Amino acid sequence: MMQDISLVTGSVLTLFLVMGVGYALAKLGMLAQSTLPQLSKILLYAVTPAIMVDCFQVERTLEMDRQLLEAGGVLVGIYLLYIVLGQLCFRRRPPEEQGVMRFSAIYGNTGFMGLPLIDAVLGDEAMMITVIAIGVFNLASWTHGVACIGGKENSSLRKAVLNPGVLSFAVALVLYLARVDLPWPVGNAAKDLADLNTPLAMIVIGAQMASADLKETFRDVRLYLVSAVKLLVMPAITILVLLPLHLNGIIFTTLVILSGCPTGGSSSLFCQMLNRDSSLAAKQVTFSTLLCIVTLPLVTLAARILGT
Numbered sequence: 001m002m003q004d005i006s007l008v009t010g011s012v013l014t015l016f017l018v019m020g021v022g023y024a025l026a027k028l029g030m031l032a033q034s035t036l037p038q039l040s041k042i043l044l045y046a047v048t049p050a051i052m053v054d055c056f057q058v059e060r061t062l063e064m065d066r067q068l069l070e071a072g073g074v075l076v077g078i079y080l081l082y083i084v085l086g087q088l089c090f091r092r093r094p095p096e097e098q099g100v101m102r103f104s105a106i107y108g109n110t111g112f113m114g115l116p117l118i119d120a121v122l123g124d125e126a127m128m129i130t131v132i133a134i135g136v137f138n139l140a141s142w143t144h145g146v147a148c149i150g151g152k153e154n155s156s157l158r159k160a161v162l163n164p165g166v167l168s169f170a171v172a173l174v175l176y177l178a179r180v181d182l183p184w185p186v187g188n189a190a191k192d193l194a195d196l197n198t199p200l201a202m203i204v205i206g207a208q209m210a211s212a213d214l215k216e217t218f219r220d221v222r223l224y225l226v227s228a229v230k231l232l233v234m235p236a237i238t239i240l241v242l243l244p245l246h247l248n249g250i251i252f253t254t255l256v257i258l259s260g261c262p263t264g265g266s267s268s269l270f271c272q273m274l275n276r277d278s279s280l281a282a283k284q285v286t287f288s289t290l291l292c293i294v295t296l297p298l299v300t301l302a303a304r305i306l307g308t
Helices: 002-027 033-055 062-087 095-106 110-121 124-150 157-161 164-177 184-194 197-210 214-218 221-245 249-259 266-273 279-306
Strands: none
Touching: 002 110, 002 197, 002 279, 033 110, 033 124, 033 164, 033 184, 033 197, 062 095, 062 124, 062 221, 062 249, 095 124, 095 221, 095 266, 095 279, 110 124, 110 197, 110 249, 110 279, 124 157, 124 164, 124 249, 124 266, 157 164, 197 279, 214 279, 221 249, 221 279, 249 279, 266 279
């Protein structure tokens, strides 16, 4: 038990230390806020696809096929449940805030924070499940998520399919199913790019937090409401739903940890893309990321205990 607590807490603290580097660089003027969108694009268009391909470059087995199908089916069901529950939340808030708050409560930082944490706590065995979670996340966020923030008129199945996360996931899955091994120079390049995810993503998140007015952020009651749902309620619901299914321990633990990740930066990006006020989304990302240093170790520990 104590070893698990130490491992989980240490892993989360490691991520926050790297975030601290990004925060310090931004505060010292060595990393401009104007460069962060470009760094985010590197993560989105190069690093994430490389992770997808690299994770699926493993030997295909019947057991692996079964686990991937099981994880994918469960993830689709979980997101549908999240979407239904999200519609029940924040009904008393103004219409222009409801969509952002619901998106922030449903869609977590699966790629930039979930992947490094899963890698540190569970290792390579759980990475393919996390990649599937990113694929489902992208489909859900580019359809329901976009409609949530910008209205149904802005939601498009074409955009949901033709984004780097889904496209690279499809390519990686085809390579896996066809048992295609990449030539070693290509495979090594994909692995090197994938290894950038943890340090680069944490530095970007830390630098984004440096621009926030923390005093104003901690006074915003809305952020406490959304964070309570995202960091505590969603993981609790996920545990209650998954326990009766008696899933493989790795699948159970991975999905619970991912459910406890803080609000994803895509909420702010979608607000900017759809010409909505992104200030609430940006503050929510910052606030939930700060709070997860306490909640995420607890969620991860619960997942490891209940998943054994």
